[in-house]
Amino acid sequence: MKIYLDNAATTPLSREVFQAMEPFIFENFGNPSSSHSYGRQARKAIEESRKTIADLLNTNPSQIIFTSGGTEADNTAIISAIRSNGIRLAITTPLEHHAVLHTLESLKRTGEIELVYLSHDHKGNLSIRELEQLLSTGDRALVSIMHGNNEIGNLNEIESIAEVCCRYDAIFHTDTVQTMGQYRYDTQQLQADFLVGSAHKFHGPKGVGFLYSSAASQITPLINGGAQERGQRSGTENVSGIVGLAKALELSYANAGVYHQHITHLKQKMIKDLFYRIPGIRFNGNSAEHNSLKTVLSVSLPDQANGLSPISYLDQLDICVSGGSACTSGSGSHVLKALGDQQGRTTIRFSFSRYNTEAEIDEAVNQLANLYVHETLTEMRAVC
Incomplete structure (x- = not known):
């Protein structure tokens, strides 16, 4: 076998997810920016999906931005945090996904930031005390530390990390691609500025994800050319994918x-x-x-x-x-x-x-x- x-x-696509997506592939296929009935149906589906995800994360729908997946969401969060806030110091770990590491390394090469890596033990466990020492030195920083490692499975203490970041006014981005759909997130309790989801990691379709940004976080668009996603991410929305994303996350939470x-x-x-x-x-x-x-x-x-x-x-x-x-x-x-x-x-x-x-x-x-x-x-x- x-x-x-x-x-x-x-992950394999859930049949229930595909059933939710199918009408927006063959029937309600309109461009959500169009003003006619086909467009309005598509727009309604997107906004209902946005609300579903926001409710699951205990946040406002305006704080959910749809993307092409986790990599784009991570890039958007990191670049937005640095450029919108004049951040000069970024702290991460050598164990992050390349969507995080390569983005930060490129910003370091252009001289936009100083990049510091937290140390870890032989199993990949991080020192929160070291993070606190780095943050106490002065300038406001971006901290980017994943929740669950996609290769070795380590779970980082993001609640404690978020508390330390909040204490020192640091911006906290956590790559939650591997854990979204596996663990519950309450954005009113977890003091994170950015969370990330990618549908195909929890039995949704490939090519669609989302970025949660806190009310205080400003977004610098990576993709320009239209007013979609309230001007924060241009391009015609992947309607069926967004519907599938919301359905997949809803099923994951329910079960x-x-x-x-x-x-x-x-x-x-x-x-x-x-x-x-x-x-x-x-x-x-x-x-x-x-x-x-x-x-x-x-x-x-x-x-x-x-x-x-x-x-x-x-x-x-x-x-x-x-x-x-x-x-x-x-x-x-x-x-x-x-x-x-x-x-x-x-x-x-x-x-x-x-x-x-x-x-x-x-x-x-x-x-x-x-x-x-x-x-x-x-x-x-x-x-x-």
Whole structure:
């Protein structure tokens, strides 16, 4: 059977989400900026979707901006914060997604900001005390720290980080692409200036996302050319995608308890089974611990002496996994490099969704264990 365990890269589209989208693909296909009935229907769908998302996040609809996805939302938040507020210091971590790191690095190269990276331990845990020391030195700063790491599953203490940022009048952007739809956010409680969502990470369509910006946050448009999104993001809106985004987030919130229990069970089962079946296995970051994303398990394996890649081996068996972020496929993981020497090890990222089953976990573990058993037997025969 074909098994998909790469849900941190993208998730399968929910049929309920597609059913919500379908009328806006074939029937109500109007341009939402048009004044006739087709346009008004499309505009109504967008504003209803905006309100749905705002209600789920406990905010005002005017604070939700639709984008093409998480990367655009992260870029918009970071560039807006720096340019609208005259920020000269940005603080981040070397473990962020490239949508954050590359944006900040480009601003550093042009001389717009000084860029400082927080240190971390061998598992990727950050020091909030160090952040406070950096913020206490003077100039107002932008802090950009993700909630959940897409490669190693670490969950950062964004509530505590937000409190520190608020105390020192810093602007706080948190990349919540991996956690939106998995965890509940109450913007009246969490003192974050920017949150980010990408629909395809929680069983919505690809190519659509949103940016939450607090009332105090000013947006500098990245895309100009029209008055869409109240002049904050030009371009004809992806109506069916926006409808699907709202529906997907609504379903995730409505069923959060059931989904959480199911996925947590699958992850714990895989951790236990892999640990007992494969000698020398390790887990990267906090991915096998309680303070991690329930959807991500990063596994560190001894390299195969015969040179066979475990990922390629599983792929041949129609078991889909990855070595890390899909955005860095083929170039190596900057996250794992930051955690230390990975020589002689192979990393597999398993990532789960509500559609995975126990039988799929059993099959994936069995096949991976068989590879290592075969390797051990081959070595024993060679010695004999």
